[in-house]
Amino acid sequence: MERKFIPLSVPNIKGNELEYVTEAVKDEWVSTGGSYIETFEKNVAEYVHVEKTVAVQSGTAGLHLALIQSGVGLGDEVITATLTFIAAVNPIRYVGAEPIFMDCDDTLCLDPIKVEQFIEEECTFEEGKLINNRSKKHIKAILGVHVFGNLLDMEKLMNIANKYNLKFIEDATEALGSYYTNGSYKGQFAGTIGDFGVFSFNGNKIMTTGGGGMILAKNKEDLDYVRYLSTQAKDDTLNFIHGDVGYNYRMTNLQAALGVGQLERLEDFIATKKANYHLYKELLESNEKVELMEFKQNIRPNYWFYALNIKGNPDIQLFIHKLQAEKIQTRPIWGLIHEQKPYKKSQSYKIEKADYYVNHILNIPCSSNLTQEEVCYVSECVKELL
Numbered sequence: 001m002e003r004k005f006i007p008l009s010v011p012n013i014k015g016n017e018l019e020y021v022t023e024a025v026k027d028e029w030v031s032t033g034g035s036y037i038e039t040f041e042k043n044v045a046e047y048v049h050v051e052k053t054v055a056v057q058s059g060t061a062g063l064h065l066a067l068i069q070s071g072v073g074l075g076d077e078v079i080t081a082t083l084t085f086i087a088a089v090n091p092i093r094y095v096g097a098e099p100i101f102m103d104c105d106d107t108l109c110l111d112p113i114k115v116e117q118f119i120e121e122e123c124t125f126e127e128g129k130l131i132n133n134r135s136k137k138h139i140k141a142i143l144g145v146h147v148f149g150n151l152l153d154m155e156k157l158m159n160i161a162n163k164y165n166l167k168f169i170e171d172a173t174e175a176l177g178s179y180y181t182n183g184s185y186k187g188q189f190a191g192t193i194g195d196f197g198v199f200s201f202n203g204n205k206i207m208t209t210g211g212g213g214m215i216l217a218k219n220k221e222d223l224d225y226v227r228y229l230s231t232q233a234k235d236d237t238l239n240f241i242h243g244d245v246g247y248n249y250r251m252t253n254l255q256a257a258l259g260v261g262q263l264e265r266l267e268d269f270i271a272t273k274k275a276n277y278h279l280y281k282e283l284l285e286s287n288e289k290v291e292l293m294e295f296k297q298n299i300r301p302n303y304w305f306y307a308l309n310i311k312g313n314p315d316i317q318l319f320i321h322k323l324q325a326e327k328i329q330t331r332p333i334w335g336l337i338h339e340q341k342p343y344k345k346s347q348s349y350k351i352e353k354a355d356y357y358v359n360h361i362l363n364i365p366c367s368s369n370l371t372q373e374e375v376c377y378v379s380e381c382v383k384e385l386l
């Protein structure tokens, strides 16, 4: 029998999703009104133990609104990561601000020690404002990414944010379902700790609404205003009175119907991803050339993406092609953002580990419908072809 192609990460839509979407279509509530939107918001809020959420069109839109509501605007600066997907950074430019790029640590997440060092060595804190000595600009926020479902060191980062009067935006687009099992944030989910948290439901995320996102906020008024901005800032829905420059960012009922069905299965997805992660770990353990990157100890990760750290001096591109020939889709980690064309002139601080990881990380198949047999096959090919 011919082997099926093994994709990196694809949706898994086999529960009640079709029924719910069909209902939305039959009811002809397909746009930005309809009861699935509120149900989806409520169900996600319950899942991560917060009061309310706001569903939007994408994670990118969510980050955009979070930055606006954080008061980040023209001429301001935001501390962020270089090792991330570019959608985490672009919204900083949408609001007219500039990113300052930081290194990652060995969890691939923002390094809190370097963030603090940068602030102490290169900035001045006066009258409640953090000023970048080089640019003389006001640093207003930290935008941190919970990479691959691992969690940021929020304890250290929130201490820094509080000390220097910075807003903290959690890009939790990859980390829905991850939470701390120890420390001062024990029991708290990714996205619920900073001033704002953002989820994504794009096709390759742990659960999908086709495209979609969600915003969480510590402060209820902030969240209400974000909802208002996401729906064209209407003050009066009948007479077209608008109190601000709004956006068409609201999630549609069709997307939300899909989301309600997906959320019912999220814990099952995580269980499968966890089992497959441990199987990969066991099968690859004996090989000295690779190491399956660990998730942090004091967390319950969602096991979204698996990262292989290939030792030595690997030719990642060649390896990807070899695996492709065996019907296995893999990919390198993202190109560093401070080296991308739109950000070459932006400031960066002591990027070292990200430089290493960008040349050594390979993401391997991790879909929630990946079978154990496929995990064994991928592991065999990795060992043979490396």
Ligand SMILES: *Cc1c(COP(=O)(O)O)cnc(C)c1O
Binding pocket: 057, 058, 059, 060, 061, 084, 085, 087, 088, 145, 171, 173, 174, 199, 200, 201, 202, 211, 212, 213
């Ligand atoms: C997916 C992703 C986003 C963007 O989410 P969309 O819903 O695709 O707009 C932002 N940041 C990171 C780190 C992501 O992985």
